[in-house]
Amino acid sequence: MPKSVRRKLEQVLTAGWRDSRSRGWFQQHWLDLPFELGRRLAPLIGAGADDVIFCDNTSINLFKMLAAALALRSERRFILTESANFGTDLYIAEALCERSGGRHAMRYAADAVDLSAMIDSETAVVYLSLVDYRDSRRHDLAAITRAAHAQGALVVWDLSHAAGAVAIDLLTADVDFAVGCGYKYLCGGPGAPAFLFVHPRWQQDAVSIIPGWMGHADMLAFEPTYRPAAGIRRFLTGTSPVLANTIALAALEIWAEIEPAALFAKHRGLSELLVQLIDRELAPFGAKLASPRDYDQRGGHIALAVNNAETVLDQLLQRGVQCSLRKPQLIRFGLAPLGLRYVDVWDGIATIKDILQHPH
């Protein structure tokens, strides 16, 4: 939790809610928050300042971005994804196919297979999570995007387990659309708003499937007919959550003082140290690295495969080691480079080792 959260909340409560009331949208610049947050995230994901906004949640942003991409490739049939993609990503895509009147359908790559070879002239959109939420396997963003474009397909990337942890360069990789959540490595707080990215070349042609008044060209004219706002603003829906945006800003302001390259180097250092210590300290007790061994093939977290994972997890949490379970046997350690220290990795490993050495 950023230290400035309380100060910012007090500001939005008193100068905002209490004193400005609905005028806070202007006097307190609440309308600008989705863009201000986007501008601050942009350098971390290699986007332009005007190519990113924060709004809604990841599921809704996936829905908007995938629908927009499909509309730009309406003559093509398939959404190519992998069956290992996160649930909500798959549900959203299947729902859009079902409502397409037979125009679009899903095509699934098997888990951990290079799907570049499956991209063809019938592929409308390649639709993937950059990082697997279980084992942290990371796709090659640039290579897959290149392979998609070579076949005339578009890409929609979900950056949820990557943004704020590993280096991403959306414009250099020429990514069309992307989304991600704000509450993992971006430290935006519980249920923080999500973000979405639209490449500048699509910002005038991409259409929002949920054309709300906040995305209208002249929001306060209350026109009876929708006219999309210029640029990425059109992907706003309705009223945005001011307090959630304010808290997310407390986090994203921190990044302004940090060189992205230094942050990603820190993450790499933490991640490689953890792999080294897992091999050396935990392998003798039957715990194994369940994430790729090559750093460039990993995302923000590292997964450890252990027996009796649920019991081990409970003990770790009780002893202050932050982690989470993906059944049946994966324990995930999120390596947030902003706050986590190398000594925390050493201490965490010592605790895991102690638990494995002395099972209940």
Next chain:
Amino acid sequence: MPKSVRRKLEQVLTAGWRDSRSRGWFQQHWLDLPFELGRRLAPLIGAGADDVIFCDNTSINLFKMLAAALALRSERRFILTESANFGTDLYIAEALCERSGGRHAMRYAADAVDLSAMIDSETAVVYLSLVDYRDSRRHDLAAITRAAHAQGALVVWDLSHAAGAVAIDLLTADVDFAVGCGYKYLCGGPGAPAFLFVHPRWQQDAVSIIPGWMGHADMLAFEPTYRPAAGIRRFLTGTSPVLANTIALAALEIWAEIEPAALFAKHRGLSELLVQLIDRELAPFGAKLASPRDYDQRGGHIALAVNNAETVLDQLLQRGVQCSLRKPQLIRFGLAPLGLRYVDVWDGIATIKDILQHPH
């Protein structure tokens, strides 16, 4: 702003974000907040405890509810609304029609006409805002719902300028679907989450157009295929904004101590006093009631038509009278029965009168 907001925020920041982190979803009952909020709102809108949830914003909830209603009447062509409906309501409906492959189209009633006569066997959904956001004209919820059902059509009501101010009885009126915002008379704070209502008879058949993981039958099983949760939970999308929900709960907890009938009687008293005083004190200076004279035809606010409305508004705001402008000449006064006193109405009228008597 409810007095308990700061205490609740401190709880969610320390016991939640700082200490529980992602386990807060369970330990701090964050997953239950959308339902807890719904249960507390239910008595104010005549809904059952399990028929309402808070999530997303009004535009997105309109999108979900209208899409669900259309799917239940897919063989019928028209969405019947009025051209005076709020912008976002119209944009959402037009977008759903455009994407229906010619199946659905809009039909517009003229402003302030009884549209019951326009409902016919081709009408899929009657889709209205209960209260007009400009002049506060209120439809007859029960009569229009009855007329729609008589023709086999469904209804989707937007309760945004009504909920928490005037008596609404959704189940007695047999309403199919409804939505509303949380930041007006419900005092949920800037950008508060919105609510949605689904009649129990549709809760097993209505389908969400945005099937996110939070609406899955077994959210934490991470199944590759979507199975809708039982009941209204299926209309959740992705991760919900915990801090916004917490603040909205601070407001909705207040209602637990209040008899809805007493609240609505208070609103009626405030509203009728304001009309009386407008007629007596302001009419001589050219300001006129722009809302219906009959209380049952008015919503939460009262609109006053004045010359030089923009100048008058600025002076009112400077002198502490809360109001808002709808161009060219309407000034709106929201009568929040929870906090507003009769003396505030008297004082406000005295201030308006003074400004009208002494124009700059």
